[in-house]
């Protein structure tokens with residue numbers, strides 16, 4: 001077997017270690033080199049923010065063993081609808097949030113998908129978007145408790161985040 005492989009995207013001849021393994025390919029390697037795979041992934045993520053959110057949400061539900069019977073496409077449509085309803089604002093503090101922050105998922109204005117009742121699937125009535133600081137401080141509180149807490153903090157103690 002040859003020691004190098006030509007990437008289908010950048011057309012460069014690269015060492016076999018520059019490719020991800022792929023069991024479905026005859027030579028056992030992915031057709032794009034690692035940097036190209038990363039670039040394509042990033043582009044896909046930026047262009048399909050709701051599909052990316054839906055994929056991650058389904059992964060989380062699987063991990064938690066929550067029964068869920070929609071595919072990522074359906075969930076993405078639900079999330080897009082929800083996003084339009086929320087008007088791109090954090091459900092707790094009203095901060096403007098963005099789907100893909102240029103500073104990455106931990107940026108303060110990066111939108112986080114949150115399940116109001118974490119034991120139930122992400123779906124209309126049980127999902128909302130939060131900014132990163134609210135997502136962190138909310139922890140496992142229900143959104144109602146968190147909302148009360150947030151109002152209390154803002155009105156009584158007068159702190160922001």
Ligand SMILES: [Zn+2]
Pocket residue numbers: 007008009010011012032033034035036
């Ligand atoms: Zn390449």
Ligand SMILES: [Zn+2]
Pocket residue numbers: 090091092093094095130131132133134135
């Ligand atoms: Zn917030």
